[in-house]
Amino acid sequence: xxxxxxxxxxxxxxxxxxxxxxxxxxxxxxxxxxxxxxxxxxxxxxxxxxxxxxxxxxxxxxxxxxxxxxxxxxxxxxxxxxxxxxxxxxxxxxxxxxxxxxxxxxxxxxxxxxxxxxxxxxxxxxxxxxxxxxxxxxxxxxxxxxxxxxxxxxxxxxxxxxxxxxxxxxxxxxxxxxxxxxxxxxxxxxxxxxxxxxxxxxxxxxxxxxxxxxxxxxxxxxxxxxxxxxxxxxxxxxxxxxxxxxxxxxxxxxxxxxxxxxxxxxxxxxxxxxxxxxxxxxxxxxxxxxxxxxxxxxxxxxxxxxxxxxxxxxxxxxxxxxxxxxxxxxxxxxxxxxxxxxxxxxxxxxxxxxxxxxxxxxxxxxxxxxxxxxxxxxxxxxxxxxxxxxxxxxxxxxxxxxxxxxxxxxxxxxxxxxxxxxxxxxxxxxxxxxxxxxxxxxxxxxxxxxxxxxxxxxxxxxxxxxxxxxxxxxxxxxxxxxxxxxxxxxxxxxxxx
Amino acid sequence: xxxxxxxxxxxxxxxxxxxxxxxxxxxxxxxxxxxxxxxxxxxxxxxxxxxxxxxxxxxxxxxxxxxxxxxxxxxxxxxxxxxxxxxxxxxxxxxxxxxxxxxxxxxxxxxxxxx
Numbered sequence: 001x002x003x004x005x006x007x008x009x010x011x012x013x014x015x016x017x018x019x020x021x022x023x024x025x026x027x028x029x030x031x032x033x034x035x036x037x038x039x040x041x042x043x044x045x046x047x048x049x050x051x052x053x054x055x056x057x058x059x060x061x062x063x064x065x066x067x068x069x070x071x072x073x074x075x076x077x078x079x080x081x082x083x084x085x086x087x088x089x090x091x092x093x094x095x096x097x098x099x100x101x102x103x104x105x106x107x108x109x110x111x112x113x114x115x116x117x118x119x120x121x122x123x124x125x126x127x128x129x130x131x132x133x134x135x136x137x138x139x140x141x142x143x144x145x146x147x148x149x150x151x152x153x154x155x156x157x158x159x160x161x162x163x164x165x166x167x168x169x170x171x172x173x174x175x176x177x178x179x180x181x182x183x184x185x186x187x188x189x190x191x192x193x194x195x196x197x198x199x200x201x202x203x204x205x206x207x208x209x210x211x212x213x214x215x216x217x218x219x220x221x222x223x224x225x226x227x228x229x230x231x232x233x234x235x236x237x238x239x240x241x242x243x244x245x246x247x248x249x250x251x252x253x254x255x256x257x258x259x260x261x262x263x264x265x266x267x268x269x270x271x272x273x274x275x276x277x278x279x280x281x282x283x284x285x286x287x288x289x290x291x292x293x294x295x296x297x298x299x300x301x302x303x304x305x306x307x308x309x310x311x312x313x314x315x316x317x318x319x320x321x322x323x324x325x326x327x328x329x330x331x332x333x334x335x336x337x338x339x340x341x342x343x344x345x346x347x348x349x350x351x352x353x354x355x356x357x358x359x360x361x362x363x364x365x366x367x368x369x370x371x372x373x374x375x376x377x378x379x380x381x382x383x384x385x386x387x388x389x390x391x392x393x394x395x396x397x398x399x400x401x402x403x404x405x406x407x408x409x410x411x412x413x414x415x416x417x418x419x420x421x422x423x424x425x426x427x428x429x430x431x432x433x434x435x436x437x438x439x440x441x442x443x444x445x446x447x448x449x450x451x452x453x454x455x456x457x458x459x460x461x462x463x464x465x466x467x468x469x470x471x472x473x474x475x476x477x478x479x480x481x482x483x484x485x486x487x488x489x490x491x492x493x494x495x496x497x
Numbered sequence: 498x499x500x501x502x503x504x505x506x507x508x509x510x511x512x513x514x515x516x517x518x519x520x521x522x523x524x525x526x527x528x529x530x531x532x533x534x535x536x537x538x539x540x541x542x543x544x545x546x547x548x549x550x551x552x553x554x555x556x557x558x559x560x561x562x563x564x565x566x567x568x569x570x571x572x573x574x575x576x577x578x579x580x581x582x583x584x585x586x587x588x589x590x591x592x593x594x595x596x597x598x599x600x601x602x603x604x605x606x607x608x609x610x611x612x
Binding site for chain 2: 143146147150153154157158161166169170172173174176177180181184187188190191192194195198200
């Protein structure tokens with residue numbers, strides 16, 4: 001049997017999409033089958049590609065035998081596999097959580113309730129989203145990226161509106177408008193780049209000498225579009241209401257995974273296709289990221305809604321991902337491997353920790369039926385495991401050792417200090433302290449036992465365990481950082497230049 | 498002025514006009530329409546892409562991109578209009594307002610965030 005390792009890539013894209021069609025059928029059995037197929041295909045694809053890329057370096061495959069320039073190429077390297085692994089890890093836990101969160105949908109009364117819409121459509125939307133994310137990480141050409149971005153944006157915005165509040169509907173609509181406009185900026189960039197470079201393949205474009213104003217404009221347009229989707233300051237206003245209003249498993253997916261899809265495209269464009277681009281552009285990205293770290297954290301401290309607090313924390317943590325850009329290419333030339341590993345490890349550890357926090361917050365609001373940090377008084381006592389999961393996730397986010405967040409922030413800090421970038425170093429540290437402040441604020445309310453909650457709904461064990469396992473993985477990422485980090489270097493750090 | 502420059506200028510003009518509509522018009526229908534106009538501008542630029550392999554025949558790749566782009570735009574417009582109708586049904590107005598009356602509060606009520 002000849003099994004080309006790239007078939008794993010096809011499985012990773014097609015598996016969840018087909019599973020989504022199955023789940024669309026709507027009966028509980030179909031939903032369970034779809035989720036299982038989605039988990040199975042994504043985990044298998046990630047594992048297969050991890051082994052193949054570690055052994056042989058980057059993989060390429062022209063779909064249907066149609067090569068460049070006409071065909072669509074799949075491409076997988078260490079960065080792709082790391083992002084796939086992040087998606088599979090968080091996706092599996094969230095899928096399991098969702099089966100308990102939406103209630104027993106085999107009962108007709110649950111299915112027909114307004115909230116039953118969430119139960120009915122969460123799984124198919126999430127599986128389409130999963131397929132599009134996997135596709136983005138495996139796509140070798142920029143037009144393909146546009147199509148997958150639209151699948152991602154449509155299912156993500158629809159997921160927000162699954163919550164039956166008018167705030168959720170409005171927040172989802174605003175997200176959809178921002179997302180579609182962002183895609184249009186991206187597509188305009190694609191068109192200009194094609195006219196200049198005559199190719200859609202990112203690898204081919206990387207070999208061209210893309211000098212002159214037109215490629216720079218194209219890069220600017222694409223970056224602007226993707227920054228809007230990644231909620232980079234100052235285009236972050238849509239994120240907190242949307243991520244907070246979505247049903248808890250949806251919030252976890254949006255904050256942990258969806259924003260990373262567009263971030264990944266920015267990384268590919270700036271690092272791989274444009275080989276660093278212009279120093280000024282990198283600085284602008286870094287400065288906006290720095291403002292996001294401070295602004296997002298201060299706004300998080302001012303929230304009374306638990307989910308809004310976590311959503312503002314996402315705005316802040318995404319800022320770190322952009323601080324990576326100026327650090328990657330030091331002023332004196334060259335390349336900082338620490339910034340590369342630190343930035344992308346932050347993407348991974350933030351995904352795991354943030355998903356754990358949103359799932360735990362979902363369990364807390366599920367129990368007290370209110371999304372208010374003053375209402376979770378006594379939760380630590382009633383839901384110790386969920387409390388612990390939230391705490392572990394939060395401490396990883398703040399960069400307390402030993403955790404994934406600590407490794408990521410340490411690497412970024414080391415890169416900043418080595419370059420003499422003291423401003424960046426201070427920003428990274430202050431951001432960590434602010435994170436610690438808002439995490440401790442929530443924990444203090446949860447430990448408080450002065451006020452007994454009036455109503456307390458029993459939380460399914462599966463929900464508690466799903467959050468806890470992610471929190472433990474966030475911790476594990478700090479202890480076993482070597483394997484994921486070595487993956488990033490498979491086949492050379494910047495393979496296209 | 499070469500045809501490419503002419504088409505590109507017209508396409509960028511359409512893109513900007515659409516964007517203007519999305520930003521300035523409050524009604525959701527105009528926002529969705531504006532996004533479609535932005536897309537139309539991009540398609541115009543793509544159709545003007547010069548022949549690459551053979552000077553007598555148009556380059557097929559941008560044409561394929563426009564076709565795919567139209568399919569995506571139809572799907573996106575359908576979803577966006579559907580969601581706009583739901584906004585109108587839930588809040589009584591087809592606008593993106595922050596302070597909307599909450600008609601049916603669920604368990605995921607975002608609560609009262611101080612902002």
